[in-house]
Amino acid sequence: MSMSMKLMGAMIMSASIGIVGGVAGAAWAAGEAADVPASVAEGKDFGCGAKGQKACPMQGWMKTVMQSATTSGDGAKIASALDYVASKPPPGMSKWVAISKEGAEKAKKGDIDGAKASCKACHDLYKAEYKAKHRDAAF
Numbered sequence: 001m002s003m004s005m006k007l008m009g010a011m012i013m014s015a016s017i018g019i020v021g022g023v024a025g026a027a028w029a030a031g032e033a034a035d036v037p038a039s040v041a042e043g044k045d046f047g048c049g050a051k052g053q054k055a056c057p058m059q060g061w062m063k064t065v066m067q068s069a070t071t072s073g074d075g076a077k078i079a080s081a082l083d084y085v086a087s088k089p090p091p092g093m094s095k096w097v098a099i100s101k102e103g104a105e106k107a108k109k110g111d112i113d114g115a116k117a118s119c120k121a122c123h124d125l126y127k128a129e130y131k132a133k134h135r136d137a138a139f
Contacts, residue, residue, distance in 0.1 A: 046135050046136040047136065048135065048136055049131070049135050049136075056135040056136055057136070057137065057138055057139040058088075058130070058134075058135070058137070058139040059135070061139050065081050065084075066081045066085075066119075069081045070112075070115075070116060070119070073112050075107040075108060075109070075110050075111075075112060075115070076107075076108070078103075078104075078107035078112065078115050078116075079104040079105075079107035079108045079115070080104075082100045082101070082103045082104035082107060082115065082118070082119075083100070083101070083104045085100040085122075086100035086101050086104065088139060090126075090130060090133075090134045090137070093125075093126050093129070093130070095122075095125060096122065096126065099118050099121055099122045099125070100118070100122065102118050103115045103116075103117075103118025103119060103122075106118065
């Protein structure tokens with residue numbers, strides 16, 4: 001490979017690293033997997049949720065309301081929080097309401113572990129998609 005071709009390749013790689021950013025860009029340029037935020041990967045800057053940014057609407061609500069309810073172990077608080085979640089289904093997430101309502105019913109009956117299991121089921125099913133598509137939506 002000629003010197004000018006090597007130089008051109010280095011310039012393109014440097015520009016790519018600058019565009020994608022930091023360690024993730026270096027990993028990308030080296031052909032490795034990297035944890036790139038969904039907003040970067042999709043080209044959308046949500047302006048929230050990333051390190052050093054304000055919390056996104058649902059993220060903030062989860063950290064204050066839901067975390068407080070589950071930490072307390074209070075079935076009524078957990079049920080209320082899950083009923084609220086059930087009232088906010090994002091488009092295309094067809095099991096969101098059923099999972100939330102099932103968890104709320106378990107919490108009302110005192111099955112706190114069952115209610116928390118519904119939270120995990122919803123997170124496993126929808127968290128990545130929600131973060132990639134709806135993280136800046138009002139909640």
